[in-house]
Amino acid sequence: MAKYETLASQIKQQIEHGIWQENEKLPSLRKQAQISGYSLMTVLHAYQLLESQGLISSRERSGFIVTAPTRPSSLNNMQAADAVSINDFVYEVLQASRDPHMFSLGFAYPDPTLYPRQHLNKSIAAAAQQISLTSAMDNFPPGNEELRKIIAKRYAARGMNISPDEIVITAGALEALNLSLQCCTRPGDWVVIESPVFYGAMQALERLGLKVITVAVTPENGLDIAALERAFQNYPVKACWLMSSFQNPIGYSLSDEKKQRIARLLETYDVTLIEDDVYAELYATSAPPLPIKHFTTNGNSMLCSSFSKSLVAGYRIGWVAAGHHCMHIQKQQLMTTLATSAPIQMALVDYLKNRNYESHLNQLRKKLIKRKKAMAAFLKENLQNVATIHIDDGGYFLWIECQPQVDTMDIYREALRMHITIAPGKLFTLNNEFAHCFRINASFELTDARRALLSKLTRYIQKISV
Numbered sequence: 001m002a003k004y005e006t007l008a009s010q011i012k013q014q015i016e017h018g019i020w021q022e023n024e025k026l027p028s029l030r031k032q033a034q035i036s037g038y039s040l041m042t043v044l045h046a047y048q049l050l051e052s053q054g055l056i057s058s059r060e061r062s063g064f065i066v067t068a069p070t071r072p073s074s075l076n077n078m079q080a081a082d083a084v085s086i087n088d089f090v091y092e093v094l095q096a097s098r099d100p101h102m103f104s105l106g107f108a109y110p111d112p113t114l115y116p117r118q119h120l121n122k123s124i125a126a127a128a129q130q131i132s133l134t135s136a137m138d139n140f141p142p143g144n145e146e147l148r149k150i151i152a153k154r155y156a157a158r159g160m161n162i163s164p165d166e167i168v169i170t171a172g173a174l175e176a177l178n179l180s181l182q183c184c185t186r187p188g189d190w191v192v193i194e195s196p197v198f199y200g201a202m203q204a205l206e207r208l209g210l211k212v213i214t215v216a217v218t219p220e221n222g223l224d225i226a227a228l229e230r231a232f233q234n235y236p237v238k239a240c241w242l243m244s245s246f247q248n249p250i251g252y253s254l255s256d257e258k259k260q261r262i263a264r265l266l267e268t269y270d271v272t273l274i275e276d277d278v279y280a281e282l283y284a285t286s287a288p289p290l291p292i293k294h295f296t297t298n299g300n301s302m303l304c305s306s307f308s309k310s311l312v313a314g315y316r317i318g319w320v321a322a323g324h325h326c327m328h329i330q331k332q333q334l335m336t337t338l339a340t341s342a343p344i345q346m347a348l349v350d351y352l353k354n355r356n357y358e359s360h361l362n363q364l365r366k367k368l369i370k371r372k373k374a375m376a377a378f379l380k381e382n383l384q385n386v387a388t389i390h391i392d393d394g395g396y397f398l399w400i401e402c403q404p405q406v407d408t409m410d411i412y413r414e415a416l417r418m419h420i421t422i423a424p425g426k427l428f429t430l431n432n433e434f435a436h437c438f439r440i441n442a443s444f445e446l447t448d449a450r451r452a453l454l455s456k457l458t459r460y461i462q463k464i465s466v
Contacts, residue, residue, distance in 0.1 A: 004045035007038055011046065015055055015066055019235075026056060026064045035188035090199050093412075096421045103444070103453050106421035108248075109313040110396055110443040111371075114364055119355045120312055120347070126354075127346035139342035141330040143169025143319070146349045151319055160294050162303075166326045168333065169340050173278045173306035173318035178204050179336075180302040180320055181239060183328040184272040185210055189238040192231050194223060196428035196437070198248045198276065201241050213237065214430060219390035219399055222252045225261055232269040239272045245289040246279035246395035249428050249439040253289055253394060263295035272325075273301035278318075281310040281361055284369050284393040299323035307348065310361060315344050368396045368443055375442035378451065382458035386465035396443040401436065403465050408438040414460050420453055 001009075014020050027035060032043045047064050050056045057067045093106055142148065148164040155162040170176040177200065185191060187209035193201045195214035205212050213231045216224045223242070231237060242262070244254045254262070266273050277291050293303040302325055306318030317340065322329045333339070351357065376391045376398055383389065383400070390399040402408060408424040415422050423441075425434030444450065 003038055004042045004049060007036055007042060007046040008049045010036075011050060012053075012055060020066045022066055024066050025062060026066065028063055090203060090427065093421070093423060093427055096416060099419075099421075101419055103420045103450055105415075105440045105444070106423040107441045108423075110309060110364075110368065110441075111445070112313065114367060114443065115312045116355070116360050119360075120315075120351060123347045123351040123355065124343070126350045127343050130346060130350075131343060139169075139345045140339045141168060141333045142326065143167070143340055144342075144345040144349060147317075147345050147352075148319075150349065150352050155321070158288050158290065160290070162321045166322055168320050168322055168326060168329045169345060170306075170318045170320060170333065171337055171340050172308055172316040173276065173304050174200050175333075175337065176302075176304035176306070176318045176320035177201070177241070177274060177276055178207075179329050179332045180274045180304060180322070180325070181205075181208060181210075181241065182332050183325050184274075184302075185238050190235045192228065192237055192240040192242075192271075194242060194247065195430070196249055196425065196434050197241075198243060199427050201276075202430065204241075212430065217247060217250060217252065219250045219252055219392070219401075222247070222254045222258065223262070225258060225265070228262065229265055232265060232271060237269065237271050239274055240266060241274045241276065242292065243276040243279075244292050245277060246282065246392070246397075248276075248279070248395075249397055249423065250390060250399040251392040251395050251397050253392060254292075256290060256295075259290065259292045260295045263292050263297075266292075266301070267296065267298050270300070275301065275303045277303055277305045278309050279395045280305060282365060282368060282395050284365065289394070293321065300325075302329075310364065311348075311351075311357070315348065316341075317344055317348055371445060372396055372398065372442040374446050375440065378446060378454065379440070379458065382455065383461060386462055396441060398440040398442050400438050400440060402438075402461065404436050406436045406461070406465055408436060410464060411438060411457070411461060415457055418453055418456055420457055 011026070020026060026032070026047070029040055029043050029047070033040050036043065047056065051058060051064070054067065056064045059065050096102065096106065138144065145164070147169060148167040151167055152162050152164040170179065181191070181204050185208065188211065190211045190213055191205060192213045192215055193205070194217045196217065197214070213235055215227045215231060244259055246253055273292060273296065275291050275293055280288060280291065283289055291303055293301045301323055303321040304318065307315060308318065320329055372391065376389050379389045379398065379400065386403060388401040390401065409426060412422055412424040423439040425437035428434060428439070
């Protein structure tokens with residue numbers, strides 16, 4: 001089969017699967033050449049072949065349009081898109097949360113007053129005294145050896161055998177996630193993400209020019225595993241970016257049984273797992289949750305986490321337990337950020353060795369549980385009959401589901417006028433599916449002043465819900 005026939009066959013299958021809908025414009029010749037790796041002439045011949053088959057047509061100044069009717073998609077709870085755009089709105093919301101006069105319920109990190117600032121400052125000072133001329137080299141990828149050993153031992157305490165040699169220290173979990181995505185995909189590849197989803201996933205997909213398949217996540221049942229399998233069956237999926245514990249934004253955690261099922265699917269369809277596990281330490285149960293990686297056997301998974309949610313946000317120290325992708329991750333890091341801050345890595349080693357991290361975590365979990373319950377109770381009382389407050393064990397987010405006719409962008413704008421930030425549903429989706437929802441950061445103490453502000457906001461929500 002000639003190259004142009006191979007490409008034409010691929011596009012025909014995409015049309016049949018509903019990836020390209022009737023009257024939808026196909027990528028331009030140049031863009032299709034970039035995506036497929038074929039020459040412009042090969043793409044042109046492929047399009048001409050499809051046109052002769054009546055599947056597409058050329059329209060002046062519009063390019064090639066799909067003309068053949070496509071069968072209705074049977075992929076319930078799953079959507080596909082070949083372009084992602086989220087950056088502008090993310091920037092707007094994050095900038096608003098920086099205002100010190102705001103009650104930042106849209107903030108992604110826990111209340112900064114919950115961090116052990118004095119102990120961390122002592123560790124920074126101790127690290128500064130230890131820095132030598134060789135410190136930078138000692139902390140190059142894969143990162144500080146002592147820090148990697150400490151992280152590996154913490155995994156071992158959870159029943160997971162992760163070698164320090166497969167851990168790469170990064171500038172926060174987001175760099176770990178981005179490097180993981182880069183090392184297993186190329187522009188134009190298909191990647192599965194959740195919906196709603198952490199906006200950082202959409203930003204990464206947009207930056208890397210990847211195609212996205214979204215699989216539904218609900219507060220009642222978590223990830224739709226049947227839809228996930230249909231995605232694997234119908235698309236050449238290269239990677240799957242999931243958050244299985246305390247999912248951001250809805251807070252749901254998958255059971256071990258569901259995590260095992262997902263692990264089996266990933267291995268059956270040879271899909272790389274990129275797992276965001278940044279909230280794992282913030283559990284409200286007697287034992288920490290196990291990630292999907294724990295149930296995998298082939299090493300084709302990358303588990304990403306950080307100290308940003310559990311210890312300190314500003315240090316920007318994360319890591320990826322990369323399995324057999326470890327060396328590729330290190331090379332990617334050397335070509336982008338070069339290395340993670342040596343003094344900060346050393347400061348964390350000092351803190352984790354000489355301060356009581358477990359004591360801090362125990363206190364942090366208790367305060368987060370107490371504050372989350374207080375916030376949920378307040379909102380349930382003040383939004384009864386007009387909104388559902390979803391609360392789960394662990395983490396510090398609440399997912400608020402308003403009535404279908406409510407646009408939470410209106411709530412977002414009104415909240416800003418009241419000096420409150422929230423995270424509207426638009427932030428976590430590629431469409432308007434969650435326009436009636438928003439996320440609340442419940443890690444802040446509900447003082448009298450904050451209760452008064454929230455009372456104003458809930459009265460506004462009551463008003464527009466009538």
